[in-house]
Amino acid sequence: MISADHSCLTLFNCCRSLTSVKQIHAHLSKIGLDVDPLIAGKLILQCCTAISASLALTYAHRFFGCLKAPNTFMYNTLIRGYSESQSPGCSFELFNQLNRNSGCSGSPPRPDSFSFAFVLKAAANMSSFRAGSQLHCQAFLHGLDAHLFVGTTLISMYAECGRGNSARRVFDEMPQPNVVAWNAMLTACFRCSDLEDARALFERMPFKNSASFNVQISGFMKAGKVESARSVFNSLGLKDDVTWNTMIVGFAQNSYFDEALMYFRDMLHMGIRPTEVSLIGVLSACADAGMLVSTKILHGFVEKSWFLENISVRNALLDAYSKCGDVGMARSVFDHMTVDRNVISWTCMISGLAMYGRVNEAIQLFYEMEESGVQPDRITFISILYACSHAGLIEQGHSYFSKMKDVYGLDPGIEHYGCMVDLYGRAGKLAEAYKFVSQMPIEPTDTIWRTLLGACSIHGNVHLAQRAREKLMVLDPNNSSDRVLLSNIYAVIGQWKDVAAIRNSMSTERMKKDPGWSMIEVDKLAYKFTAGRNYSGFTQEAYEKLGEIMSRLKEGGGYVPEVKSVLHDIEDEEKEGSVALHSEKLAVAFGLKRLHKSKTIHVMKNLRICKDCHEFMKIVSQLYDVDIVVRDRSRFHSFKDGSCSCKDYW
DNA sequence: TTAGGGTTAG
Numbered sequence: 121m122i123s124a125d126h127s128c129l130t131l132f133n134c135c136r137s138l139t140s141v142k143q144i145h146a147h148l149s150k151i152g153l154d155v156d157p158l159i160a161g162k163l164i165l166q167c168c169t170a171i172s173a174s175l176a177l178t179y180a181h182r183f184f185g186c187l188k189a190p191n192t193f194m195y196n197t198l199i200r201g202y203s204e205s206q207s208p209g210c211s212f213e214l215f216n217q218l219n220r221n222s223g224c225s226g227s228p229p230r231p232d233s234f235s236f237a238f239v240l241k242a243a244a245n246m247s248s249f250r251a252g253s254q255l256h257c258q259a260f261l262h263g264l265d266a267h268l269f270v271g272t273t274l275i276s277m278y279a280e281c282g283r284g285n286s287a288r289r290v291f292d293e294m295p296q297p298n299v300v301a302w303n304a305m306l307t308a309c310f311r312c313s314d315l316e317d318a319r320a321l322f323e324r325m326p327f328k329n330s331a332s333f334n335v336q337i338s339g340f341m342k343a344g345k346v347e348s349a350r351s352v353f354n355s356l357g358l359k360d361d362v363t364w365n366t367m368i369v370g371f372a373q374n375s376y377f378d379e380a381l382m383y384f385r386d387m388l389h390m391g392i393r394p395t396e397v398s399l400i401g402v403l404s405a406c407a408d409a410g411m412l413v414s415t416k417i418l419h420g421f422v423e424k425s426w427f428l429e430n431i432s433v434r435n436a437l438l439d440a441y442s443k444c445g446d447v448g449m450a451r452s453v454f455d456h457m458t459v460d461r462n463v464i465s466w467t468c469m470i471s472g473l474a475m476y477g478r479v480n481e482a483i484q485l486f487y488e489m490e491e492s493g494v495q496p497d498r499i500t501f502i503s504i505l506y507a508c509s510h511a512g513l514i515e516q517g518h519s520y521f522s523k524m525k526d527v528y529g530l531d532p533g534i535e536h537y538g539c540m541v542d543l544y545g546r547a548g549k550l551a552e553a554y555k556f557v558s559q560m561p562i563e564p565t566d567t568i569w570r571t572l573l574g575a576c577s578i579h580g581n582v583h584l585a586q587r588a589r590e591k592l593m594v595l596d597p598n599n600s601s602d603r604v605l606l607s608n609i610y611a612v613i614g615q616w617k618d619v620a621a622i623r624n625s626m627s628t629e630r631m632k633k634d635p636g637w638s639m640i641e642v643d644k645l646a647y648k649f650t651a652g653r654n655y656s657g658f659t660q661e662a663y664e665k666l667g668e669i670m671s672r673l674k675e676g677g678g679y680v681p682e683v684k685s686v687l688h689d690i691e692d693e694e695k696e697g698s699v700a701l702h703s704e705k706l707a708v709a710f711g712l713k714r715l716h717k718s719k720t721i722h723v724m725k726n727l728r729i730c731k732d733c734h735e736f737m738k739i740v741s742q743l744y745d746v747d748i749v750v751r752d753r754s755r756f757h758s759f760k761d762g763s764c765s766c767k768d769y770w
Numbered sequence: 771t772t773a774g775g776g777t778t779a780g
Binding site: 129132158161164165166168192193194196197199202233234235236237238240241267268269270271272273274276298299300301302303304306307328329331332333334335336337342348360361362363364365366367368369370395396397398399400401403406432433434435436437438439440463464465466467468469470471472478497499500502503527654 | 771772773774775776777778779780
C-alpha cells in the first residue's frame with residue numbers, strides 16, 4: 121500500500137453532499153488510499169455527521185463492510201449516525217457486532233465510553249427501556265457505568281423512557297456529578313412530570329449554569345406553568361439565546377401566540393442574534409394562530425437574513441403559509457428552495473395541498489418525492505392518506521397503505537389505521553370501516569372509535585354509532601363531544617327521547633362542550649367571535665353587517681337556512697338561537713365590513729364548519745365577489761365564485 | 771477525526 125498522505129483529510133471538510141464525498145472517494149480509491157484507517161474513518165465521519173442523510177449513512181455502512189479491520193472509532197461513528205437516523209435499531213446491531221468481536225483473540229476493537237454514549241442515545245430516541253437497561257448491564261460489565269459521560273447519558277435515556285426512579289439511582293451512585301449531570305437529573309425530573317422533585321433538586325444544586333435555568337424554564341413551559349417559567353426568566357440577569365428561544369417556543373406551545381411574537385421582537389431589540397430555533401418557534405406560533413400578516417413580515421426578515429438557505433427555517437415558513445391559508449405562497453417557498461428539500465419539506469407541502477383539497481397535486485408531489493430519492497416517512501404517509509380520505513380515493517388510499525410496509529418497510533401506526541377508518545367511513549363504506557377496525561392488529565383506541573362514530577353521524581347509521589359509543593364509554597367515558605355526536609344522530613332520525621336522555625346525562629354530570637369561536641385578522645389585530653348574542657364593541661359592527669348580508673342573500677342569492685345543520689352542529693357551537701349566529705358568519709361579515717374588497721377574507725375556526733355556514737360562504741363569495749378562506753379544525757375551505765375547494769366532500 | 775445537560779418545524 122502507498123504510504124498515506126493525510127493532507128487529503130482536509131478535502132472531506134468541504135463536502136456537504138454525498139456526491140462530493142463519492143468523487144473524493146473514487147479518486148482516493150484509485151490510488152489505494154481509501155482503506156487507510158485515518159482516511160476511511162474521516163470518510164465515514166463525514167457521511168454520518170456532516171451529511172447524515174439516509175443515503176449517506178447507507179453508503180458509509182457499505183464502505184465500512186468492505187474494510188478488513190474497522191476500528192472502534194469507525195464503529196462509534198456509524199453507531200452515532202444511526203442513533204439519530206430513522207433507523208436507530210441499526211445502532212444496536214453495530215454495537216452488538218462490536219461487543220461480540222471484543223471477546224475474540226488478538227486485539228479486536230472493543231466498545232469504549234463513546235460507543236456506550238452513542239448507543240444509549242439510540243435507546244433514548246426509541247424510548248426503549250428494555251434495550252437501555254440491557255445496555256446499562258453491558259456498561260457495568262465493561263466497568264464503564266461509572267464513567268461520567270456514560271452515566272449522564274444513562275440518566276437521559278431513563279428519563280426519555282419515563283423511568284425517573286432508574287435515572288435517580290444512576291445519579292445517586294455517581295461519585296462526583298458535575299453540572300452537566302445535575303442538569304440531566306433536573307431534566308429527568310421535569311420529563312417524568314415530577315415538578316416538586318425538580319424544585320427540590322434545583323435548590324440542592326451545588327452549581328448552576330445557564331443551562332440549569334433553561335431546563336427549569338422549559339420544564340415549566342412543558343407542564344403548562346407559563347407564569348412560573350416567566351418568573352424564572354424575569355429573575356435572570358443574563359439571558360442567552362437559548363433562554364429566549366425557550367420562552368418563544370414555550371409560549372407557542374401554550375398558545376400564547378402574541379407573546380411568542382413579542383419576545384421574538386424583544387430578543388432582536390436586545391441585540392441577541394436569533395437562531396433557527398427562534399425562527400421555528402415564532403413561525404410555529406404564526407402557523408397555529410393563523411397569523412398571515414406576521415408570517416409575511418417574518419418571511420421578509422428571513423429573505424434578508426443569514427437564514428436564507430436554512431432548510432429548517434424554510435420548512436417552518438412553508439408550513440406557516442400553508443396553515444395561514446396561503447397555500448400559493450407555501451408552494452412558492454417550496455418551489456424556490458435553494459437547498460435540498462428534506463422529508464419534512466415534502467411532507468409539509470403534501471399535507472398543505474391535501475388540507476386544501478388539492479389532492480391531485482398532493483399525489484403528484486408524493487410521486488416526485490419518490491423520484492427525487494427522498495424517502496417518505498410515517499408522517500408523509502399520514503399526509504397522503506389524509507389526502508385520499510378527504511377526496512374519497514379509496515383504492516388509492518389502500519394502495520398507499522400497503523406501500524408503506526411493502527416498499528418502505530414502515531409498520532403502520534395507530535394514526536395510519538385511523539386514516540383508513542376515516543377513508544372508508546367518510547365515503548359511506550361503514551361496513552368496510554367496521555370490518556377494518558375489527559381486524560386491526562393493534563388495539564383500536566378511542567380516536568379510532570370516534571372516527572367511526574363521526575362517519576356514522578355523517579351517514580346516519582344509528583346501529584353502528586351505538587356500537588362505537590359503547591366502546592367509547594369504556595375508553596373515554598367523560599368525552600362530551602362523543603355524547604353530542606350520538607345525540608345528533610338520534611335527533612336527525614327523530615328519536616327525541618334518546619336525545620333528551622343524553623342531554624340529561626350530560627347536565628347531571630355537568631359536562632360542558634367546547635364553545636365554538638372564529639378569528640379574523642384585520643390590520644394586524646386578531647378579532648375573536650363566539651356564537652350567540654353578544655352586542656358589544658366590534659361584535660355590534662359584525663351583527664349589523666351580517667343582518668344586511670342575510671337580507672341580500674335571501675332576496676337575490678337563493679339562500680335558505682339549512683335547519684338540519686342546527687342538529688348536526690349542536691356539538692360544535694354554543695347553541696343560543698340559530699345557525700344565523702354562528703361565529704364564522706360573524707367573522708366573515710366583519711371582514712366584509714373592514715377589509716378592502718380586493719383582499720381575501722381569512723377566517724380561522726376552532727371546530728368544524730357546519731353545512732349551513734358552508735352554503736352561506738359559497739353564496740357570499742359569489743354575490744360579493746370576494747374570496748373567503750376558512751380554516752376549520754380539520755382542513756381549509758377556499759370559497760370562490762360560489763363554490764368551495766373541498767367540492768362539498770368533507 | 772467521535773461524547774454527556776438547555777431551545778427545533780411536518
